[in-house]
Amino acid sequence: MKKLIKNGTIVTASETFEADLLIEDGKIASIGANLSSSGAEMVDAKGRYVFPGGIDPHTHLEMPFGGTVSKDDFESGTIAAAYGGTTTVIDFCLTKKGEPMQSSINEWHAKSKDKAVIDYGFHLMIGEINDDVLAEIPKVIAEEGITSFKVFMAYKNVFQADDETLFRTLVTAKELGGLVMVHAENGDVIDYLTKQALKKGQTDPIYHALTRPPEVEGEATGRACQLTGLANSQLYVVHVSCENAVEKIAEARRKGFDVWGETCPQYLVLDQTALEKPNFEGAKYVWSPPLREKHHQDVLWNALKNGDLQTLGSDQCSFDFKGQKELGRGDFTKIPNGGPIIEDRVSILYSEGVEQGRISLNQFVDITSTRIAKLFGLYPQKGTIAIGADADLVIFDPTIERTISADSHHMAVDYNAFEGMKVKGEPVSVLSRGEFVIRDKQFVGSRGQGKYVKRAKYGQTLTSDANEAISK
Structure with missing residues (x-):
């Protein structure tokens, strides 16, 4: 399903700007101001960063x-x-x-x-x-x-x-x-x-x-x-x-x-x-x-x-x-x-x-x-926000304050190395190839949703064709 992320602040390794993102078929299809798309699911990212x-x-x-x-x-x-x-x-x-x-x-x-x-x-x-x-x-x-x-x-x-x-x-x-x-x-x-x-x-x-x-x-x-x-x-x-x-x-x-x-x-x-x-x-x-x-x-x-x-x-x-x-x-x-x-x-x-x-x-x-x-041979299909890249995205709220604890973490282990540490800023929603894995801090993904990625050689880029060959 198409998704339209509205009102967020997009942050890449080189730029920070306000824009909307249109996602189609697991890829970033369009980036721009005041985007619209019939049939797209609307996701409001107002006041939040959108990171790769x-x-x-x-x-x-x-x-x-x-x-x-x-x-x-x-x-x-x-x-x-x-x-x-x-x-x-x-x-x-x-x-x-x-x-x-x-x-x-x-x-x-x-x-x-x-x-x-x-x-x-x-x-x-x-x-x-x-x-x-x-x-x-x-x-x-x-x-x-x-x-x-x-x-x-x-x-x-x-x-x-x-x-x-x-x-x-x-x-x-x-x-x-x-x-x-x-x-x-x-x-x-x-x-x-x-x-x-x-x-x-x-x-x-x-x-x-x-x-x-x-x-x-x-x-x-x-x-x-x-x-x-x-x-x-x-x-x-x-x-x-x-x-x-x-x-x-x-x-x-x-x-x-x-x-x-x-x-x-x-x-x-x-x-x-x-x-x-x-x-x-x-x-x-x-x-x-x-x-x-x-x-x-x-x-x-x-x-x-x-x-x-x-x-x-x-x-x-x-x-x-x-x-x-x-x-x-x-x-x-x-x-x-x-x-x-x-x-x-x-x-x-x-x-x-x-x-x-x-x-x-x-x-x-x-x-x-x-x-x-x-x-590691994943760019530009991953690691950036650009048209044609995988829609691997993090909607991040910079205002949330929380205390790290084993009581609230999601790892299987019985302690947290950073127990009691206070941090500011938290991912609230996370998308992998255009599908929510975390939505409003709740897990909505599924076991096996992730795919094995074949990577390009050192110094080379991962082409769209190669990324579509994700297999196994």
């Missing part, structure tokens, strides 16, 4: 880790994302050494099929490089539309890859049009520091942070940047948490290296003291990289403002406090890493960023949607 749907480039839904599985799956996780103003997520598909990557991709398709309520895609982990992997990557790009590949520099003996694997992945990505992503922490040094801490009986959650100091993130980030320059390739550093890593990314970009950086809301508003909470409550805040000392927050905000960091992901990887995080009582290394972030990503950036004058309204849209779409 948020894109979360960093989620771990139903992911196995630390002897358990993250609590939010592709149903609960995408419902929560939609409530938070996100209309597309890109989830990390984990591979297994010695097995075809396609088997892991098939597993992720099975997890997500007929569950997601918003559109989604996959990144693919590269844990090893050999002739079989090199032969499979072109097929993954061409047939699956997976054009981003993640290499872990941490989690020794679990996910960690060596420098040869990283470098050869960078070279291959340059040749084939992929974007390499890195979890940048020095896993070997962390392994040593962790063993030393346990020998001393240092087992509380705070030691998760103290054995992963900012220096190990900065070193790994710098190393990845240097290898990217040597390969003349492209790099995206996920979940940047500290000044040390920001400096390495900024330095690489000044040299002309094709390097991009992402941070997450938890690093912008929470700090290391959360891990010191008594009665094991600090375990709720165990994720990697860890929360940092508070002074790093200003550095991250400034990096978003000046462009040294460009995107905001959630790194959603939720585990219940009871029964899951508690697996690490008496040994911080056994606490499942991750937190419930997906629902509050957009609101926190708006409230703490735009409302506090740290970033502009247009930067907010770029950081949460447009730049992500451009980097």
Whole structure:
């Protein structure tokens, strides 16, 4: 059914203006003043912003880790994302050494099929490089539309890859049009520091942070940047948490290296003291990289403002406090890493960023949607408001004030990392390809409404024809 959104203030990464939007067949058909269309459903957005749907480039839904599985799956996780103003997520598909990557991709398709309520895609982990992997990557790009590949520099003996694997992945990505992503922490040094801490009986959650100091993130980030320059390739550093890593990314970009950086809301508003909470409550805040000392927050905000960091992901990887995080009582290394972030990503950036004058309204849209779409082969079908683009839209009320709480969130997990935090501004209605998923703060979507998106190669645009080929 046609829809006509009237009286809203449209905000893109470059413009802010009052106009109406006509939606037909899931696409934006017209933008202009005083539009009318017979038979269209009228939606009044007076006093509200109309944003392009948020894109979360960093989620771990139903992911196995630390002897358990993250609590939010592709149903609960995408419902929560939609409530938070996100209309597309890109989830990390984990591979297994010695097995075809396609088997892991098939597993992720099975997890997500007929569950997601918003559109989604996959990144693919590269844990090893050999002739079989090199032969499979072109097929993954061409047939699956997976054009981003993640290499872990941490989690020794679990996910960690060596420098040869990283470098050869960078070279291959340059040749084939992929974007390499890195979890940048020095896993070997962390392994040593962790063993030393346990020998001393240092087992509380705070030691998760103290054995992963900012220096190990900065070193790994710098190393990845240097290898990217040597390969003349492209790099995206996920979940940047500290000044040390920001400096390495900024330095690489000044040299002309094709390097991009992402941070997450938890690093912008929470700090290391959360891990010191008594009665094991600090375990709720165990994720990697860890929360940092508070002074790093200003550095991250400034990096978003000046462009040294460009995107905001959630790194959603939720585990219940009871029964899951508690697996690490008496040994911080056994606490499942991750937190419930997906629902509050957009609101926190708006409230703490735009409302506090740290970033502009247009930067907010770029950081949460447009730049992500451009980097990950979704633009211009997603990430902007333009004629012919998917009608992925957020109607946002900047005046609403609310308090974040597990009592009112929509994630499946039993706690909220931002419990008690007051934010201003909230998505009230969210549309995916022209259909309401959230309407007047109520879920009206349906399980399986979201579709798998095949993405374009790095630096290329997603054509309308390609987007109509959304499948699986």
